[in-house]
Amino acid sequence: MTAIVPIQPGTLSLAAMHLRGGGLVAMPTETVYGLACNAANPDAVVRLYEAKGRPRFNPLIAHVANMEMAEQEAVFSDQAREIAAKFWPGPLTLVLPVAPTGTVSDIARAGLDTIALRMPAHPGARALIETFGKPLVAPSANRSGHVSPTTAQHVKEDLDGKVDLILDGGPCDRGIESTIVSFVGERPVLLRAGALETPALEAALGAPLIAREEADGISAPGQLKSHYAPNARIRLNAEAPEPGEGWLAFGETPYPGLNLSETGNLREAAKNLFAALRTLDTQHDRIAVARIPDEGLGEAINDRLARAAHRD
Numbered sequence: 001m002t003a004i005v006p007i008q009p010g011t012l013s014l015a016a017m018h019l020r021g022g023g024l025v026a027m028p029t030e031t032v033y034g035l036a037c038n039a040a041n042p043d044a045v046v047r048l049y050e051a052k053g054r055p056r057f058n059p060l061i062a063h064v065a066n067m068e069m070a071e072q073e074a075v076f077s078d079q080a081r082e083i084a085a086k087f088w089p090g091p092l093t094l095v096l097p098v099a100p101t102g103t104v105s106d107i108a109r110a111g112l113d114t115i116a117l118r119m120p121a122h123p124g125a126r127a128l129i130e131t132f133g134k135p136l137v138a139p140s141a142n143r144s145g146h147v148s149p150t151t152a153q154h155v156k157e158d159l160d161g162k163v164d165l166i167l168d169g170g171p172c173d174r175g176i177e178s179t180i181v182s183f184v185g186e187r188p189v190l191l192r193a194g195a196l197e198t199p200a201l202e203a204a205l206g207a208p209l210i211a212r213e214e215a216d217g218i219s220a221p222g223q224l225k226s227h228y229a230p231n232a233r234i235r236l237n238a239e240a241p242e243p244g245e246g247w248l249a250f251g252e253t254p255y256p257g258l259n260l261s262e263t264g265n266l267r268e269a270a271k272n273l274f275a276a277l278r279t280l281d282t283q284h285d286r287i288a289v290a291r292i293p294d295e296g297l298g299e300a301i302n303d304r305l306a307r308a309a310h311r312d
């Protein structure tokens with residue numbers, strides 16, 4: 001049994017003690033809950049991959065508390081530094097060349113010479129990194145391939161007994177993972193649509209982002225077609241539920257079910273998405289999902305839904 005504890009000075013030092021001993025601690029972030037360990041400890045990183053059942057070729061994001069920590073781990077171009085200054089702390093991950101002074105273990109980077117870095121905005125995540133004093137690698141705190149967790153209880157459902165402590169910071173405000181942009185090549189590439197809307201990034205860059213599919217030689221390991229997968233079968237862009245289907249609505253609807261946002265608000269829909277999928281999954285073998293507009297945050301929501309619906 002893994003304990004769920006509120007975030008306080010005492011539980012933060014307990015969590016840091018687990019981390020120093022090579023343990024695993026689940027922490028809230030503004031996007032989804034992460035499963036954190038000492039980024040520099042290869043044994044801890046191996047434990048983390050095993051707890052999630054995550055394939056070793058899928059690298060992890062290192063979470064930092066400040067720019068000093070970030071610049072020790074990665075080489076920032078002027079453009080990458082500008083984007084970090086504008087959007088950090090926040091739901092944006094930058095993929096950058098690894099710095100010679102980097103401390104993150106090879107295994108956490110899946111042997112790549114690049115590193116994914118994020119400075120989370122959630123006060124709980126920040127307090128944990130600051131208390132520990134060094135970068136924490138943290139994938140989403142779910143079983144590999146399953147729906148990402150947006151509450152401490154979701155983490156417990158997936159990983160009870162496999163992690164040392166779960167820090168409870170309440171439901172995640174954004175509800176969908178960070179946007180990932182690579183600054184490794186000539187021009188920035190969007191590796192994963194996420195909680196920071198692409199148009200906001202493009203406005204700051206003054207140019208459109210290159211899509212992953214169009215970028216040559218950019219490594220995007222772990223972007224699997226089937227992911228975020230509930231047990232139920234998912235039918236997308238549905239006009240109405242069929243008999244026997246659970247209904248995941250968006251905007252006004254005459255049918256009973258769960259609604260991502262009655263007012264058709266994408267921010268609210270992103271926040272509710274993973275919890276709604278988990279709930280409907282316990283009640284139905286088949287789930288019909290209403291059409292979500294593909295603009296702004298809808299891009300990231302539809303990406304997650306497509307992966308949830310995909311069967312290999």
Ligand code: TXA
Pocket residue numbers: 029031032033034035058059060061093095109112114115116118138139140141176177178179180191219220221222223
């Ligand atoms: O919002 C988030 O990003 C959450 C919270 C906990 O921070 N974390 C998260 O981690 O979503 P995870 O492990 O579920 O997804 C990390 C993604 C994977 O798709 C992985 O392949 C990619 O980041 N990634 C990590 N390092 C990379 C690298 N060097 N190059 C390209 N992609 C990388």
Ligand code: MG
Pocket residue numbers: 139140148
């Ligand atoms: Mg994940």
